Amino acid sequence: MTLSVRPIEPRDLHEIRAELHTHWHSNQIWSLGRCHQADALPGFVAEVNGAFAGLLTMNMDAGGWQCEVITLSSRGLGAGIGAALLKAAEDHAKAKGCRRIYLTTTNDNSKAIRFYQRQGWRFAALHKGIVDRVRKLIPDLPLLGLDGIQVRDEIEFERWFTDDPS
Numbered sequence: 001m002t003l004s005v006r007p008i009e010p011r012d013l014h015e016i017r018a019e020l021h022t023h024w025h026s027n028q029i030w031s032l033g034r035c036h037q038a039d040a041l042p043g044f045v046a047e048v049n050g051a052f053a054g055l056l057t058m059n060m061d062a063g064g065w066q067c068e069v070i071t072l073s074s075r076g077l078g079a080g081i082g083a084a085l086l087k088a089a090e091d092h093a094k095a096k097g098c099r100r101i102y103l104t105t106t107n108d109n110s111k112a113i114r115f116y117q118r119q120g121w122r123f124a125a126l127h128k129g130i131v132d133r134v135r136k137l138i139p140d141l142p143l144l145g146l147d148g149i150q151v152r153d154e155i156e157f158e159r160w161f162t163d164d165p166s
């Protein structure tokens with residue numbers, strides 16, 4: 001198996017939209033009360049033997065001191081694709097001079113919560129009830145998530161490239 005990671009290119013749009021719909025049922029992704037048009041974001045594509053195998057999208061915060069991973073998904077679970085994409089995002093953020101990279105996942109996603117910690121990321125905050133508040137604006141957001149758990153909160157993970165001020 002040959003795994004490679006490269007920046008998103010315009011030719012990836014069809015696969016990107018398919019990937020976003022598979023995991024989030026939309027190209028619009030809510031995080032921390034903000035809506036991101038994820039199919040227009042920069043990021044990285046993973047390929048296994050030349051075929052699309054995973055996607056990471058990211059957004060630079062205003063001022064450029066930190067950036068957020070908006071989506072991360074893998075089509076070959078447990079083969080190192082998620083880790084390779086996350087590493088590419090970290091390297092990119094560092095190269096751009098960010099001091100911090102962060103992301104959120106919803107409270108039902110125990111696999112992701114384990115994965116980010118295994119990758120060395122730290123819990124940064126619990127945004128209790130933030131999905132409930134977004135659902136008031138977007139009633140189509142499903143209430144039931146993975147393992148039948150109600151999706152209500154976002155958990156924020158982070159990685160610092162300088163000393164963690166906390």
Ligand SMILES: CC(C)(COP(=O)(O)OP(=O)(O)OC[C@H]1O[C@@H](n2cnc3c(N)ncnc32)[C@H](O)[C@@H]1OP(=O)(O)O)[C@@H](O)C(=O)NCCC(=O)NCCS
Pocket residue numbers: 023070071072073074075076077078079080081082083084104105109111112114115118
């Ligand atoms: C979370 C997610 C991105 C992880 O992707 P992944 O490709 O399975 O991640 P990896 O393969 O890099 O790592 C997962 C495990 O596989 C292991 N692994 C890595 N390379 C491996 C290999 N060649 N063979 C077997 N296992 C391997 C890793 O060590 C890790 O195990 P560990 O935690 O016990 O150390 C994936 O589960 C996913 O797409 N989920 C759905 C979308 C989602 O929920 N995204 C996160 C919300 S923002």
